[in-house]
Amino acid sequence: MLLAINWDIIFTQTFSQGFGTQALVFALAAIGLNIHYGYTGLLNFGQVGFMAVGAYGVGMAVFWLDIGFWPGLVLGVVYCLILALILGIPTLRLRADYLAITTIAASETIRLSVRWRGNRERTGAAEGINDFADPFYDLNVFDRIGSRPYRFLFFEYRADDLWVMLIGWSVVGLALLFTWQIMRSPWGRVVKAIREDEDAARALGKNAYSYKLQSLIIGGVIGGIAGMLQAIDKQSVQPDTFNPVITFMIWTVLIIGGAARVWSPVVGAMLFWGLISGLEAFMRELLDTGLGDSLERYLNLNIQNVSQVRFMLFGLALMIVMRYRPQGIFGSREEMALDDR
């Protein structure tokens, strides 16, 4: 029975997605979240809002403002900065779970307002904005050999994917370097002190509020860049792609890797996307074998709902990791023993 399964497809899915564009977008967004949650202890449940703002910054620059693609990248960063200020100023003085509720509410507000039909000329409303990243792809160094994808061992990518990956993973590398450097600087030590004991940091004369705001801005801008990369990758920004489930996925990525470790977002994203894509490919292959009929009959599993099983597994994985190994793969338990303050 097992021989009938095409393992080649499963491995190709696993490895291609594990290193693919989705993984890099989530890795970068999780690097931002790591600065928020891992290092500063901020419960940001609106990371997808920063991604949305970054992505729409680029999209709207082309679609509405008509100032071109490259200035749009700058605009996206500026929008993230503004969002972090709007979000942080009222809530960073409050208890941690209030920040969680406010940030998730803010990300939904952003999604609802960009998809509002009244914003049709500005954001394209529910249809979003498409095909705005041509200047980026014009610089592609990989030949588009027909429409055939590049293939190497278990990796399979189109030329455009490779170009996004080259730039994207470079950005991820820079972000890692930045995180590593900033967290061993005096600034990083203060931020970690705030995470451990905000009152103690305050007693030492540190302006905890200001440091938390700075952390929110830095992590938010990194999240915004992740959103831009996603928009470039898909050549499209769509309001409904920025829903809260994405934030939860970013959290899962971070928690799998282990918060407050420089490398963990990257490892977490690769594992998350690799495993989840491989698992889905496996289930699809399984449905093609002789087992398919009985799976359909008894479990009601079929090609259409196989992706829902994947979501269930993702929820379950989040629960299990958080219950039994909240520090993830690399984290240290003592460092992440933070409780609500």
Add this chain to the structure above:
Amino acid sequence: MRVAGPVAIVLLSVIGLASPSLGQGDGQTIGGQLRVEDDTGERVPVEGVLVTIDGQGEAVSDAEGRWSIAVSEPGTYTVVLDATTLPDAVSLRDSERGALDMLVEAGQSKTALFALTTGDVGAPADEGEGITGRRVAQLTVEGLKQGLYLAMAAIGLSLIFGTTGLVNFAHAELVTWGGLTTFFFNYYGLAGVLGFLAPLPGPFGDGVNLIFAAVFGMISGGLLGYALDRFLFRGMRRDGVSLIAQMVITIGLSILMRYFFLYNFGGNPRFFQDFASQRAMSIGPVEITPKDLAAMAVSIAILLLVGALLQLTRIGKAMRAVADNRDLAESSGIDVERIIGMVWTAGAALAALGGVFFGLDQVRWDFGFRILLLIFAAVVLGGLGTAYGALVGAIVVGLAINLSTLFIDAELKNMVALLVLVTILLVRPQGILGRPERVG
């Protein structure tokens, strides 16, 4: 409507399911025009109605009632009309036909026809601009209705927070659970849950009336709440899992449950067997369906009952004591774990009943999640951890979002709740009925 190339890159591709090579063809669309005959027999367009194709996108009908959604590739799609976005006087002629299966071929533009009908009075033009006394009255009732239903869900969330300190993101799924189990009881009776009872007659093998089904739904809600506390959260409290970790676990639980619902229930909205297509009746200036009126009366009665129980009974006093100060309650001899178990049970049962009431319009696999932020807004507004605060907050939120449509586009009304949330945190973070204490 501007359709620039393929716009189908929605959820599926975000989660990496769709390969990056989504078709770049000219694309195909599904669209239509929503119109309804008014009293004079004239066909008038219906604006502002939400039409969805799962995984493809949504559209809102424009001033001419037109809508269109681009789909990524040829195939069969289910087009769903969100009946809750219909103007008050307008309803689907056949409530079963709120979801249509459409076969689209490459490059084709298909038309989906939804048959609409008006209630007793009023053309959809009533939904138009301007602040009339009639509209204010109608929206106040709508807001009160939504507020009462929200309160059912919010009280449990608030009390669970009060007694355990846990912000339960999976609370919305308890609301959905109530709606869905009631649906199954309503259609299949007890056999729907216990297959071996199917050959039996009456309440076992067959569907039961919605009222009994709602009671069963409430019981199963309470059971689920109890089980979640007993087998999931109690162990975590014992092992000292941090509250933040527990909160993230409720997020995982919420995703697990939501997609479990989708897997078992399907993506289409469905309707209870009884009272599905009631016509609105007019009471003074206000139009309301009898089922909503009854549900409002029941929820007021239940909320009063909850208040009385909390205020007068020993258990209720113990619940408030634990919410107030856990350590003090424990040292005065209250079995805190038992009380927490009861709070979970009662809170989940109330949420389930709220789910039944919300489900009177339509039952969907994710309708709880859609109101999660409204529940949060209500709870924070009233004061996190207080039962009465949640009630007040829910009604304020319900009224605020509905009355806001006097001034702003109905599509944006849920944003009002979120703005209320942020404002209250800025001005009075302990909420309306919360005690001022350091929350920073």
